[in-house]
Amino acid sequence: MSLRGGTTFLESVLQTLKRAIELGGYPEEVYEILSRPQRIITVNIPVRMDNGKIQVFTGYRVQHNNALGPYKGGIRFHPEVTLEEDIALATVMTFKNSLNGLPYGGGKGAIAVDPKKLSKKELEELSRGGYARALAPFIGPEVDIPAPDVGTDPQIMAWMVDEYSKISGHNVPGVFTAKPVILWGGNPVREYSTGFGVAVWAREAAKKLWGGGIEGKTVAIQGFGNVGYWGGAYWLEKMGAKVVAVTDSKGGVYNPNGLKLADVKAVKDKTGTVMNYDASGTRKITNDEVLELPVDILVPAALENVIHRGGNANNIKAKLIVEGANGPTTADAEKTLHSKGVWILPDLAANAGGVVMSYLEWVENLQWYFWDEEETRNRLERILLDTFNRVMNRWSKLGTSQVTIREAAYVEAVDRIYNAMKVRGGWI
Numbered sequence: 001m002s003l004r005g006g007t008t009f010l011e012s013v014l015q016t017l018k019r020a021i022e023l024g025g026y027p028e029e030v031y032e033i034l035s036r037p038q039r040i041i042t043v044n045i046p047v048r049m050d051n052g053k054i055q056v057f058t059g060y061r062v063q064h065n066n067a068l069g070p071y072k073g074g075i076r077f078h079p080e081v082t083l084e085e086d087i088a089l090a091t092v093m094t095f096k097n098s099l100n101g102l103p104y105g106g107g108k109g110a111i112a113v114d115p116k117k118l119s120k121k122e123l124e125e126l127s128r129g130g131y132a133r134a135l136a137p138f139i140g141p142e143v144d145i146p147a148p149d150v151g152t153d154p155q156i157m158a159w160m161v162d163e164y165s166k167i168s169g170h171n172v173p174g175v176f177t178a179k180p181v182i183l184w185g186g187n188p189v190r191e192y193s194t195g196f197g198v199a200v201w202a203r204e205a206a207k208k209l210w211g212g213g214i215e216g217k218t219v220a221i222q223g224f225g226n227v228g229y230w231g232g233a234y235w236l237e238k239m240g241a242k243v244v245a246v247t248d249s250k251g252g253v254y255n256p257n258g259l260k261l262a263d264v265k266a267v268k269d270k271t272g273t274v275m276n277y278d279a280s281g282t283r284k285i286t287n288d289e290v291l292e293l294p295v296d297i298l299v300p301a302a303l304e305n306v307i308h309r310g311g312n313a314n315n316i317k318a319k320l321i322v323e324g325a326n327g328p329t330t331a332d333a334e335k336t337l338h339s340k341g342v343w344i345l346p347d348l349a350a351n352a353g354g355v356v357m358s359y360l361e362w363v364e365n366l367q368w369y370f371w372d373e374e375e376t377r378n379r380l381e382r383i384l385l386d387t388f389n390r391v392m393n394r395w396s397k398l399g400t401s402q403v404t405i406r407e408a409a410y411v412e413a414v415d416r417i418y419n420a421m422k423v424r425g426g427w428i
């Protein structure tokens, strides 16, 4: 179970929820309702392995709350998943979807498996025969809409949407999102949507924090995968920032005058790590050093709990931290950094570009009408900007020195769910 400053991830999420309910002045019953999921489904999935033997995998789908619309959230394939972690992730999805104004509740699924240890045939059977078939009675475009998460990808979504469509007797594209580009509304924006959202949040926050904006601001990025590359290398640079450091799991490179990102990406693609990038003025750094560099903006885009009070929070020099990863900052570290005036743009806001893109894909699927790349990106950006403005207004109303941006985002998220439950009646 992942720990954030000594507490489990679920405890930490519930603490923030409790604080948001106090800050927003909502009735205590709201906590009673939102601190536990509406439904937990456990499935045991037999798969005929390549060696001819049956292996049974345990999977979950946690359906946390659907006051605002169908449950929505990814499916994780990871050997260490637990039900408690799945509940925490589903709970966060309820707040992330609400915060971004989406017509969704929150859900999350998981199977305890290391997908890298399965053959393609075993993985397909687990995804298709197991998860999609076992959960078919509980999901659907207006019920619960899964998507990829750690260990799952568009290919797995394609197998699942195919299986669900076969069970239904007709194509049902809107039951899974983040499908491969060839299928129903596939769009190049999909690949960079989360990173684009990270960059938009950084750009807007920079305007407020420094007046002049993001041009020339120095950036360090931990993680050079989907979020780190598209958020940092591509969009932040395109918006005028100067990316000076990037790392991957092996370590990274730093050049105070700025990296040639296209070259770094080419080296990563060719050799598997950015560590092999070698240019004058560039030196190697570790994954601890990247967090403490003298930069304006820090983008943790790899793992959780990397910024923690025990070690590095006091050494961080960036004034703006943009959480590309989920949960990179421990609760204690956040307190320390907030008291020093550092702005932390929280994960449920800063990395929501992916789920907002999933919403656009789902809308396209429901109407069988598809937008081009520019139209899709403009719609994505409009939704992200609306969220940004609402969070900043809420933060300033609550008091920027007493309340963190994460707490303000939670209040904003709870507000919509509370009002939906109240006006629907029968909930609260």
Ligand code: NAD
Pocket (backbone or CB within 6 Å): 150, 194, 222, 223, 224, 225, 226, 227, 228, 247, 248, 249, 250, 287, 301, 302, 303, 304, 324, 325, 326, 351, 352, 354
């Ligand atoms: P990815 O697998 O594409 O990339 C992860 C990167 O982190 C890789 O470059 C890897 O080398 C690096 N990495 C691994 N271990 C590391 C370590 N010990 N130190 C530094 N770097 C390390 O993953 P991703 O999709 O970019 O996801 C990154 C984070 O963003 C995760 O926390 C994920 O939950 C979160 N996130 C992703 C999306 C999305 O759409 N992909 C959406 C929301 C949140």
